[in-house]
Amino acid sequence: MTTGRTTPTKRADARRNEQVLLDAAAAAFVASGVEVPVRHIAARAGVGVGTIYRHFPTRADLVIAVYRHQVDACADAGPTLLAHADSPHQALSRWIDLFVDFLTTKHGLAAALQSDRAQFETLHAWFLDRLVPVCAELLQACVQAGQVRDDIEALELMRGVGNLCIGADERYDARRMVELLIAGLRATTQR
Amino acid sequence: MTTGRTTPTKRADARRNEQVLLDAAAAAFVASGVEVPVRHIAARAGVGVGTIYRHFPTRADLVIAVYRHQVDACADAGPTLLAHADSPHQALSRWIDLFVDFLTTKHGLAAALQSDRAQFETLHAWFLDRLVPVCAELLQACVQAGQVRDDIEALELMRGVGNLCIGADERYDARRMVELLIAGLRATTQR
DNA sequence: TCACGATACGGAGCAGCGTTCCGCTTCGCA
DNA sequence: TGCGAAGCGGAACGCTGCTCCGTATCGTGA
Numbered sequence: 001m002t003t004g005r006t007t008p009t010k011r012a013d014a015r016r017n018e019q020v021l022l023d024a025a026a027a028a029f030v031a032s033g034v035e036v037p038v039r040h041i042a043a044r045a046g047v048g049v050g051t052i053y054r055h056f057p058t059r060a061d062l063v064i065a066v067y068r069h070q071v072d073a074c075a076d077a078g079p080t081l082l083a084h085a086d087s088p089h090q091a092l093s094r095w096i097d098l099f100v101d102f103l104t105t106k107h108g109l110a111a112a113l114q115s116d117r118a119q120f121e122t123l124h125a126w127f128l129d130r131l132v133p134v135c136a137e138l139l140q141a142c143v144q145a146g147q148v149r150d151d152i153e154a155l156e157l158m159r160g161v162g163n164l165c166i167g168a169d170e171r172y173d174a175r176r177m178v179e180l181l182i183a184g185l186r187a188t189t190q191r
Numbered sequence: 192m193t194t195g196r197t198t199p200t201k202r203a204d205a206r207r208n209e210q211v212l213l214d215a216a217a218a219a220f221v222a223s224g225v226e227v228p229v230r231h232i233a234a235r236a237g238v239g240v241g242t243i244y245r246h247f248p249t250r251a252d253l254v255i256a257v258y259r260h261q262v263d264a265c266a267d268a269g270p271t272l273l274a275h276a277d278s279p280h281q282a283l284s285r286w287i288d289l290f291v292d293f294l295t296t297k298h299g300l301a302a303a304l305q306s307d308r309a310q311f312e313t314l315h316a317w318f319l320d321r322l323v324p325v326c327a328e329l330l331q332a333c334v335q336a337g338q339v340r341d342d343i344e345a346l347e348l349m350r351g352v353g354n355l356c357i358g359a360d361e362r363y364d365a366r367r368m369v370e371l372l373i374a375g376l377r378a379t380t381q382r
Numbered sequence: 383t384c385a386c387g388a389t390a391c392g393g394a395g396c397a398g399c400g401t402t403c404c405g406c407t408t409c410g411c412a
Numbered sequence: 413t414g415c416g417a418a419g420c421g422g423a424a425c426g427c428t429g430c431t432c433c434g435t436a437t438c439g440t441g442a
Contacts, residue, residue, distance in 0.1 A: 013389090013390070037427085042393095048391060051391055114302060155362060160355055160368035166354050172346070176343075177347065179375070180375035183374075184376075204409070208419085228400085229400065240402095241402085241404095241421055
């Protein structure tokens with residue numbers, strides 16, 4: 001607006017720092033979970049906290065940036081699975097598997113997504129925006145094939161699956177619980 | 192040990208304050224959720240925060256005290272339901288209903304139970320200790336009646352149900368998700 | 383090559399959290 | 413009624429996410 005041409009692109013050090021930050025955050029998330037303090041990430045990256053907040057206005061933006069590729073991959077897998085699976089239900093089931101994989105391998109991510117702390121609302125919203133349409137497409141195909149009851153919304157299913165993935169450990173197998181949920185989803189002739 | 196008889200019971204003001212605190216906490220939980228700051232509860236009760244911490248060494252102890260009666264009632268309902276229901280599965284289903292009722296009517300309680308914040312671990316442990324045996328008894332009866340698959344632990348089911356109750360609102364009906372989970376629990380002849 | 387404005391950085395500081403600590407007050411028995 | 417024990421209040425501590433601004437660095441036009 002003011003100059004418009006002095007520095008058309010980000011400064012080299014800023015670009016470098018952004019990548020350093022993403023790497024440091026990813027490492028910190030693995031080491032200490034997604035709730036690791038911002039200060040720790042800054043220290044690991046060798047920068048001040050101010051630098052983090054300039055690149056990523058809020059914690060959630062940083063988490064989103066770190067996991068963006070994986071979430072995108074999960075979203076993209078939906079149509080592919082639908083096209084190649086034996087049945088819509090199999091496609092849905094496999095896609096849910098991918099989603100559960102993602103959530104359970106990221107220490108504390110599922111819990112962070114559902115935490116009612118305001119800082120994570122953006123994160124929550126972004127995940128849903130990105131993945132709900134994909135889930136809805138799969139679900140719709142299942143319903144049309146008569147393989148799944150028709151009174152469940154994609155949003156509801158996603159949130160249910162996400163919730164089930166919270167706090168998985170050796171005594172709580174989230175995948176098995178999700179399996180139960182998906183089994184319960186099947187269209188039932190008996191009632 | 193030292194005196195042993197000077198003051199056999201708590202002082203009157205302490206007993207009074209404990210009740211005031213329980214009432215204030217219950218009101219604060221309803222008004223602002225279980226994550227309401229300790230300072231707010233203290234202010235509502237008209238006491239200092241120190242007073243809260245003498246009566247309830249940690250937040251979790253206060254939450255436990257507030258909900259103790261309701262949790263006890265839920266635990267007691269297990270055997271009763273089992274004795275009077277048409278089938279073990281019906282008893283289990285109704286008992287889970289009670290549990291879901293409890294969790295969803297307490298704003299944020301389910302989330303607090305699963306939060307990985309250390310302060311809530313005691314709370315989480317207490318809930319499970321109290322309710323898992325009851326659930327196990329119901330589940331066992333269902334399995335023996337051949338109504339439910341036999342490879343699910345009570346702890347796992349409880350945690351799954353608890354997780355599903357997190358963040359219920361007008362767009363996410365936790366009860367319906369739990370219904371799916373319980374439906375998925377049924378013993379299946381097909382595979 | 384260099385000067386200078388735009389850009390980016392670091393970290394002290396703020397507000398809010400749970401929890402601790404200790405000087406003061408109140409209770410209730412002897 | 414005196415006095416030791418019990419209880420109370422709230423300042424203070426260490427932690428959090430996040431903001432703000434003086435300082436340092438970059439990169440371009442002269």
